[in-house]
Amino acid sequence: MRSPVPDYLADVLDAVRSIDDGAPADYIEVLAKADTSRLAVALATVDGEVYTAGDSDVAFSIQSISKPFAYAAAIEDVGLDAVLARIGVEPSGDAFNELSLEDGTHRPMNPMINAGALATHALVAGPDASGPQRVERLRALMSAMAGRELGYDEAVYEAELRDAHRNRGLAHMLRAGGIIHAEPETIVDGYVRQCAVNVTVRDLALMAATLANAGVQPLTGRQVIDRAGVRQVLSVMTTCGMYDAAGDWVSNVGIPAKSGVAGGIIGALPGQLGLAVFSPKLDAHGNSARGVAVCERLSRDMGLHMM
Ligand code: DON
Numbered sequence: 001m002r003s004p005v006p007d008y009l010a011d012v013l014d015a016v017r018s019i020d021d022g023a024p025a026d027y028i029e030v031l032a033k034a035d036t037s038r039l040a041v042a043l044a045t046v047d048g049e050v051y052t053a054g055d056s057d058v059a060f061s062i063q064s065i066s067k068p069f070a071y072a073a074a075i076e077d078v079g080l081d082a083v084l085a086r087i088g089v090e091p092s093g094d095a096f097n098e099l100s101l102e103d104g105t106h107r108p109m110n111p112m113i114n115a116g117a118l119a120t121h122a123l124v125a126g127p128d129a130s131g132p133q134r135v136e137r138l139r140a141l142m143s144a145m146a147g148r149e150l151g152y153d154e155a156v157y158e159a160e161l162r163d164a165h166r167n168r169g170l171a172h173m174l175r176a177g178g179i180i181h182a183e184p185e186t187i188v189d190g191y192v193r194q195c196a197v198n199v200t201v202r203d204l205a206l207m208a209a210t211l212a213n214a215g216v217q218p219l220t221g222r223q224v225i226d227r228a229g230v231r232q233v234l235s236v237m238t239t240c241g242m243y244d245a246a247g248d249w250v251s252n253v254g255i256p257a258k259s260g261v262a263g264g265i266i267g268a269l270p271g272q273l274g275l276a277v278f279s280p281k282l283d284a285h286g287n288s289a290r291g292v293a294v295c296e297r298l299s300r301d302m303g304l305h306m307m
Helices: 004-016 063-078 080-086 114-121 131-146 154-162 165-176 184-195 201-212 227-240 243-252 289-302
Strands: 040-045 050-054 257-259 264-269 273-278
Touching (some): 040 289, 063 131, 063 184, 063 201, 063 227, 063 264, 080 227, 114 184, 154 184, 201 227, 201 273, 227 243, 227 257, 264 289
Antiparallel strands (some): 264 273
16 A cells, blocks of 8 residues: 655655754764764654654654753743843853853753753753652653653763763853852753664654643643643744754744754754654754755655745
C-alpha cells in the first residue's frame, strides 16, 4: 500500500542528501565523531498522527533544543515575573555561547543562549530545589512531552562536562552578577545533563507538537505545560531560537523553532503540528545545514509559514 506522507518525506530527504556543507560540532569530543551521513525527519500533528522518514530511530543528544522546555518548566515553577526578572527576551545577535548580558539589568539577553539557559536551569523546580531535583524535573517533563521515558547519552554528558570551560565561565559571571544564587558548578552539571537527554526525531516531533497543541501531549491527552507558558516559549523561539539566523529562518520557514549542536531542529506550528529533523553537520550559525534545507522545503510545499 502506498503511504503518501512518508513517501513525500523520504523524497524531501533525498533532495537534500547532496548538501555536504558544514561540520559537526567540534567542541564536544563525542559529537565531533558523529556519523555525518545520518538524516531523519518526523512530523506529528496535534491530533496524534506521526510520520517519519530516514534514520528516525537513531537517538542523539537534545542539546539546546532542551532550552525551550527548561524555560517552560521555570515559568511554571517560579512564575513568569520571576523568570523575566533574571532573563530577557531579546535576540542577542551574538553566538550562542557569548555572555550577552543586557546593559543596565545585567540579565542574559534571552533563554535560548547558553547564559540565559544556565540562568533558566537555576530556576527549575523552585528556589529550594537541589541539583538532582532540577535535573529530574526536566527529564520528567521532556519525557511527558515525548510520551515515553527518556534517558541520557552518558558519553556526551561526560565529554561535555570535561570541557565545559565556557559554560563554567558564564555561570560564574551570572553568580557574580546576582542572577543565580546556586553553586555555579552544580548549575553547569545540571545544565549539561539537561543537554544530554537522548531523543529521536519522533520524540522531538511529539515534543514540538505538544507546544503546538497548547501544552497538551497529542497521544496521551495530558496537559503537560501550562497554556500561558507555551505562548511565552513559542514567542521566544520565534525571535531567538535559531540564533543570529533567526531573521532568515522566520522569512524562509516562518515557524517557531529551536536547534541543537548535535544536529537536531524542532519547529512548532500552533494549532497544527510539530516537526523535527536531524543531520549532524552544522552551518556557520550552529544550525544543522541539511536540517534547515529540509525545513525550508517542508514549509514551502506544505504552506507552513505562519504569515
Ligand atoms: O552548552 C552547550 O554549548 C551545549 N550543551 C548546547 C549548545 C547548543 O546546542 C547550541 N545550539 N545550536
